[in-house]
Amino acid sequence: MDLGIRGKRAIVCASSRGLGRACAEALAEAGCDVVINGVDADRLQRVAGEIAAATSQNVTPVAGDVSTPECQEALMAACPQPDILVNNNGGPPLRDFRQLDREAMLKGATMNMVTPIEMIQRVIEPMAERGFGRIVNITSYSVMTPLQGLDLSSGARAGLTAFVSGVARQFADRNVTINNLLPGMFDTDRLRSTFGPRAEATGLSEEEVASQRRATVPANRFGEPAEFGNTCAFLCSVHAGYMTGRNILLDGGYYGGNW
Incomplete structure (x- = not known):
């Protein structure tokens, strides 16, 4: 299937490995020029070269922690007018909630809620003005099925989910969509x-x-990371313009609910 996004520009946060990399690869395979991001500059440079060689697309590495304003500025400098934004970031480590102090909770909320909102703030108005935008937030199946010890991650990601639900509907009439991908065990x-x-x-x-x-x-x-990346690429395609404000579970059937 032609996804209709050849020539589009994408920023994929935290994409030097794992599911973020899979999303960057899938978007590049669909014909997008991609800006990738990670904290390990050497690894990031190597991954950029591998994706570029495999897809013949422009792949620009921007090293840094996406939770910092400096890294966000660098991402926007590398891609001033992105058509696609994939929000991704590491999560707080496994820890009993009774061991979380204020500093740890604020850091977790910043990583998994505040940072993606800040990135959306930076890109969404220009997307709306151009009449095309696709934003995908990588959250977690723990939003639907909380996991003991990952309460901070689950709470912050659930907060992001609720926050962007209203934002998605505010911009839907200008062909800008916001959806959340909830990975299970990949x-x-x-x-x-x-x-x-x-x-x-x-x-x-x-x-x-x-x-x-x-x-x-x-x-x-x-799950195989490529399965996740291809689902992300579809959500960024011209064919997914009528889907917004949704939570898409990719968990092999792990979540047992009907809704």
Whole structure:
């Protein structure tokens, strides 16, 4: 399917690895010029070269923490008039809520709620003036099914979800959409990094821990990042202009609700 976005310009935050990278790759494959972002400058440069070589698109790396104003300014300087914005960022580490002090809570809220809102503020009016804009926020299935120890991440991402719901409807008549992608368990570095601590706590091997986690998913597997990236690219396409303010779960059937 031709997504109709060849020649569009995209900013993909936190995209040097995992699901962010998969989104950047899918958008480049669809013909977009892409600005990618990450805190590891060397890795980011390497990833930019790999995506550019694979797709023949312009891929511009902007190193830095997207939660800082300096990095946001650098992203906008690299792509002053983006047609597409994919908001992504790391989340707070697993921690019992009773261990969270004010500083930790403010940092988590900034990472997963305030930062994407700030990026939306920067891009949405010019998108509306041009009559095309696609904004995708990568949140988490924990918005629908809170996970013990990730309460701060779940709360901040749920706050973002509620905030952008009204904003999405405010701009829908100017062909600007805002949607949220809620990943479940995808085969990424972040997911694999959780196997070791669990293995140490239980005496199981990391592969046994991984098998237990897979067994909780009705699809009986972890998601592939490319599946996620292609879904993101569709939401950014001309074919998704009538979908806005939605939460799209990609979790292999893990969430058991009807709605």
